[in-house]
Amino acid sequence: MNQADVSKLVSKLRIKVKAEHRNLRNPKGPEGRIDKLRKTVTGLIKFERIEVNYNRGDEARQYAERLISEAIRHGDCHTPTMKMADFWLLEKELVHKLFKVLVPRFENSNVSFTKMYKAPKPQYSRNLEKAVLELRGNPYPDLFTKQPNNRLWIQNVLLEAAKHDYRQSKYAEIAQNMAKNEEPTQVNSEAPKSEIIEDIKTQ
Amino acid sequence: MKRHITYLSKTLNANGYTKCLPLSRFISTQEAVERRNHIFSLEKKRQIEQVGRIEKIEVRYKGIPKDTTFIMNKDLSTPYDCTKHLGQWYMESSALAVLDGSVYWDMHRPLTESCTLELQHFKVSEPQQVNKAFWRTCSLVLGACATNAFKTSVPVILHSFPQPDIRSGSFIYDVDLPSLPDWQPTHQELVTLGAEYVKFIRQNHALERLEVSAALAQEMFVDNEHKTAQIPSIARTNGKVTVYRVGDHVDISKGPLISNTSQIGRASITSVHKLTGSSESGVKQLYRFQGVALPTGVVLNHFAFSILTDRAKKLNSARSPLGPDIFGKKEDDMEVQQSAAAKA
Known part of the structure; x- marks a missing residue:
């Protein structure tokens, strides 16, 4: 060899x-x-x-x-x-x-x-x-710029607020449903609750 | 023969005409706009002439491309003039100036002393103040749009717009339409309003700022009973009222505002709600114009924007000038209590 x-x-x-x-x-x-x-x-x-x-x-x-x-x-x-x-x-x-x-x-x-x-x-x-x-290491600006994201940008603030609003309305809805279900019978009040929680998780 | 505009009203006052002939009854909305614009031009010219001997100040610019020092004219040069030395991108994108690291300054407001200067656009790392200025500008332009949009037979009396609250999802202008007691805008009317708004924005007006005395402000807004009622409380602190001009529309605002209407990108007017109630000035009802807008260059897909417009259709819960209890806030509170009880 x-x-x-x-x-x-x-x-x-x-x-x-x-x-x-x-x-x-x-x-x-x-x-x-x-x-x-x-x-x-x-x-x-x-x-x-x-x-x-x-x-x-x-x-x-x-x-x-x-x-x-x-x-x-x-x-x-x-x-x-x-x-x-x-x-x-x-x-x-x-x-x-x-x-x-x-x-x-x-x-x-x-x-x-x-x-x-x-x-x-x-x-x-x-x-x-x-x-x-x-x-590599050339003096020119990068061809690809990283796309930074800032949660304080106006579009992000607006979307964040919309999301918060939507969640609040959903919570209110769920709470209302729970109140309705509790009123007629107290026996099967457990089942819808767990379903609702599942719903929230999937969302 | 040059005479100040107040000359007219002075002669009227001297002859005691104003008591029997209130000016507001004789001018249409459009004439009032032209008159206000004219007074603004004269006052601006007067203030510039008042500067007299031109002194120089040193403005130290911090930021990209590099830190530099400009020698500018005291009480004449604005941050916008500084950006002219930097390049077109800076002229177009700068929305707000920061002096000495803390004072937020309009781009078109003359600098009064030597200072450091930073420029802010909509994508800086901490854009809260720029966003607020943007929202405030959108409200002011909405006022201009509402004034333009109606036929001359419909008198439009602008009332006011509240502090900018971006999280509420919409910018507002409260407008008094005395000849339309029960107006429900159709979808087509809203679209037309939005088109008027966009048309106005696309004219690329700079937002000019001027501080005027309370008396002159009264003279400017003589046709608008709501504004004349507001002026004394605004001028209480230092006897001055800050007015802004965009295109030929002049309005009162505390400021600061962004540099140019071309910086407002995608916009839509989403709804007009009727506010009823009673206030000390005897206004029975106002219309709350609501809209949502994004700065130029912000790309948002249509679905995300539709979420924002749908949300902006709901009545904005900002405090109404007609009293606090008109929104059914009690109902809201009730709902919250109910849900809290249900959770417990």
């Missing part, structure tokens, strides 16, 4: 990687595909949040994750890593950003470095699916 442990040779990505790559059809063939992906990876590192077609975004995401994890693993004094960064980042000042900004940012993280959301598109259109690809 002298087979090398794969996880030590290649850094394990924290995203799901498809078994087959996507071809991203274009006139130049595989080379054109790599060109497209280089542009997208450069854009992602530069702007930190981009909107792209889903397939291209998902493909580029894998390369970007790999690039950042290599940079974290080996640092900036490692020739193959530097070559890789030089290849993938078309604007050379982004190499500095990769090692001086992104590596410290993601050094201690234990989740993926990027995030991808499905972007909205017109309902009955034949457009390609869009996605938003972003680096």
Whole structure:
């Protein structure tokens, strides 16, 4: 068993990687595909949040994750890593950003470095699916805001009061029914009571 | 030739005409509204001119996007003017200003001294005061709507609206309709009233505030016997009456109110109830207009809103100006006692 442990040779990505790559059809063939992906990876590192077609975004995401994890693993004094960064980042000042900004940012993280959301598109259109690809810890506001709820908001106050009102009327009704049932016979006064209590519980 | 509006009534007074010719008998509701609006404009202009030399004050704004300091004009600049420096979102969404962390201030009320400023909208973490201001504004606008909605042949005399009570489920305006002794509004009439209300809101009127002397307030509301009767007790503390203008409708309110009618979103007028009783001023009956509304931007599904409208159809139990014992509160008490007895 002298087979090398794969996880030590290649850094394990924290995203799901498809078994087959996507071809991203274009006139130049595989080379054109790599060109497209280089542009997208450069854009992602530069702007930190981009909107792209889903397939291209998902493909580029894998390369970007790999690039950042290599940079974290080996640092900036490692020739193959530097070559890789030089290849993938078309604007050379982004190499500095990769090692001086992104590596410290993601050094201690234990989740993926990027995030991808499905972007909205017109309902009955034949457009390609869009996605938003972003680096974690970017300076922009969140795309999804948490929906806070406050019971002091006017609509909640109104609904709460309506609920209280409804309950009071129900209690009064139940009390009246009980009074009616008690009057004629005292023998079977137990049965309706328990029914009523069940009713309240189910409500 | 510029003359104050009171000039007219002064000459009338001097000639002793008012005794034999009470003004109220000769003007329709619409004319009275225009006259009141005109007096308001003149008084506002006078107060602005009275400021004289413009002094600067320092307003320290706290909140998003960042804390800043504005140099504003004393007695002229309002919190609304401050929001103009912040952005359109702040202009549209701010409903109420808080000065020095405790004083609630109308958005259109001039600032009088250096202070800190915070802005409140309907989704702040503690919105009680904004909600109250909203409810009060809804009542005031309901008064305006009631004045507009009827034909000119039906005199509409606004009486008053009580303190805002949101938990009661509806905002109220008590209106005197002397020519309609026994009016039961049909569903269609209520829908029309609601439509008038929404039409009025959609005109996006700012709510302007003005403090006037009791004498001028009397002059403004000379056609409205209920308001003239109320003014002395309102002005008892400092001799001033706070009036608000929305569109061309002027009304008395203690305030504070929200910034603009565009901040009232979904609204409906749910019912009109007749109040009977007798008070010292000799009013026999009033109509209590009730409605329910939500601020702009609050999305509530139709079922939940129908619960609110159904509840707002019931007579609001706020104290009536015609005496406390007209609601059959005794009956309610009886019911409560009965149920308590049954529970025991």
